[in-house]
Amino acid sequence: MSLPLLTSAPGKVIIFGEHSAVFNEPAVAASVSALRTYLLVSAAQDPKVVELDFPDIKFDKQWSGEALATIAAGVQPEAVTDSRELNADLSNALESLLQPLSGSLHYQAAYCFLYMYFSLCGTRTGVKFTVKSSLPIGAGLGSSASLAVCLALALGKLGGHLKHGTESLTKEELAFVNKWSFIGEKCIHGTPSGIDNMVATYGSAVLFQRLPSGETKSEQILSFPQIPMVLTNTRIPRSTKVLVAGVKDLIVRQPEVMKPILESMGVVASSGAQILSQLTDANYESLCELVRVNHGLLVALGVSHPGLELIKSVGDSMNIGHTKLTGAGGGGCALTLLSRGARPEEVEKFKRTLESEHNYKTYTTGLGGPGCGYIAPELVQQNFSSIEPLFRKDSTASDLNKVLLPSSGSFQWIH
Numbered sequence: 001m002s003l004p005l006l007t008s009a010p011g012k013v014i015i016f017g018e019h020s021a022v023f024n025e026p027a028v029a030a031s032v033s034a035l036r037t038y039l040l041v042s043a044a045q046d047p048k049v050v051e052l053d054f055p056d057i058k059f060d061k062q063w064s065g066e067a068l069a070t071i072a073a074g075v076q077p078e079a080v081t082d083s084r085e086l087n088a089d090l091s092n093a094l095e096s097l098l099q100p101l102s103g104s105l106h107y108q109a110a111y112c113f114l115y116m117y118f119s120l121c122g123t124r125t126g127v128k129f130t131v132k133s134s135l136p137i138g139a140g141l142g143s144s145a146s147l148a149v150c151l152a153l154a155l156g157k158l159g160g161h162l163k164h165g166t167e168s169l170t171k172e173e174l175a176f177v178n179k180w181s182f183i184g185e186k187c188i189h190g191t192p193s194g195i196d197n198m199v200a201t202y203g204s205a206v207l208f209q210r211l212p213s214g215e216t217k218s219e220q221i222l223s224f225p226q227i228p229m230v231l232t233n234t235r236i237p238r239s240t241k242v243l244v245a246g247v248k249d250l251i252v253r254q255p256e257v258m259k260p261i262l263e264s265m266g267v268v269a270s271s272g273a274q275i276l277s278q279l280t281d282a283n284y285e286s287l288c289e290l291v292r293v294n295h296g297l298l299v300a301l302g303v304s305h306p307g308l309e310l311i312k313s314v315g316d317s318m319n320i321g322h323t324k325l326t327g328a329g330g331g332g333c334a335l336t337l338l339s340r341g342a343r344p345e346e347v348e349k350f351k352r353t354l355e356s357e358h359n360y361k362t363y364t365t366g367l368g369g370p371g372c373g374y375i376a377p378e379l380v381q382q383n384f385s386s387i388e389p390l391f392r393k394d395s396t397a398s399d400l401n402k403v404l405l406p407s408s409g410s411f412q413w414i415h
């Protein structure tokens with residue numbers, strides 16, 4: 001596969017069922033149209049290294065071909081065959097490269113990359129991976145899954161597992177990306193449900209459920225409505241891995257109490273999906289009610305945060321809509337489903353209050369956009385001098401969107 005390669009995948013908003021999704025309950029999520037991750041794979045200056053340049057998390061790292069070959073020599077070939085579980089041999093072997101990064105965001109990103117790189121591309125060198133995202137990182141909008149999907153698509157092509165031409169991605173190719181990005185998510189946070197990588201792969205909106213067998217069941221919500229909502233990022237940092245582990249511990253301590261809560265969250269999600277597929281003025285209130293209930297159940301799981309409760313409190317006291325945290329919680333983002341009667345000036349006041357008094361950031365983005373995709377390699381090659389600067393640390397989300405956003409940017413994306 002010749003270089004350069006450019007891939008992209010969207011973030012997501014979980015409308016109902018975060019956390020309970022990990023415990024085999026149904027959940028509903030939609031992709032976010034204007035918040036995406038982009039991966040540029042180009043030739044490294046030094047042909048003997050593999051280089052990562054992840055300016056969003058201030059991470060720039062090179063590994064020599066010898067270091068990679070040493071790892072590969074210690075791993076049985078079956079360690080890198082595809083499976084739904086992480087292979088302990090490969091994970092242990094990678095520890096010598098990862099150990100210096102432990103305790104940082106860099107560790108998770110590097111683990112996700114290295115695991116997939118060894119599995120899909122072996123020890124090929126002379127390649128540089130640069131990632132930029134218009135998504136906030138670690139804020140509940142699925143940046144980890146969109147990174148894993150961008151990598152799975154690019155590495156699948158680089159390693160010869162996916163076609164090299166310019167045709168649309170086939171059903172099998174999308175299934176490959178979904179499967180490997182799930183593995184990438186495992187490296188980042190241990191026990192993902194798979195909903196984030198599924199939405200980042202396929203786009204649109206889904207009702208998703210992981211079954212006890214490990215298989216997944218999903219249904220696209222084809223007529224997903226543009227529900228009026230404000231997404232607010234508290235900018236309070238948190239880690240999905242830590243929050244998911246905390247919920248698991250709580251369930252172990254209080255199984256009898258937590259089981260009905262998780263089941264109730266599942267019922268909220270399936271009822272919510274049903275309403276969303278046939279949303280009318282008459283059932284809008286029920287949707288709002290489910291948003292409120294889902295947030296309350298997430299509070300019971302211990303994953304809210306005073307900073308998230310503040311959004312709910314401002315929204316409730318202005319009577320603007322119904323707020324729930326979205327994603328893993330503990331900080332990060334909340335969604336506010338606007339009441340039918342909310343006037344635009346009141347919505348503006350709500351956003352202004354959160355932004356100017358609390359330094360939060362609000363987003364207006366459509367839901368349900370396209371999933372992963374790539375730009376034809378010749379086009380990337382021809383326009384490399386205008387594309388490459390977008391991947392530098394000083395380029396902004398709006399610079400990225402202007403040129404690269406599917407449908408409104410300068411390039412035709414292949415999905």
Ligand SMILES: Nc1ncnc2c1ncn2[C@@H]1O[C@H](COP(=O)(O)OP(=O)(O)O)[C@@H](O)[C@H]1O
Binds near residue numbers: 107110
């Ligand atoms: N653009 C990016 N560049 C580098 N690493 C990223 C990027 N986006 C996500 N990551 C990785 O994903 C991790 C955040 O994932 P997570 O805690 O699941 O939060 P979320 O998925 O809600 O954004 C980061 O610590 C980092 O390792």
Ligand SMILES: C[C@@](O)(CCOP(=O)(O)O)CC(=O)O
Binds near residue numbers: 019142
């Ligand atoms: C908490 C969870 O439901 C969603 C995590 O999403 P995020 O990483 O916070 O964007 C975990 C999962 O479903 O894998």
Ligand SMILES: [Mg+2]
Binds near residue numbers: 142143144145196240
């Ligand atoms: Mg994540």
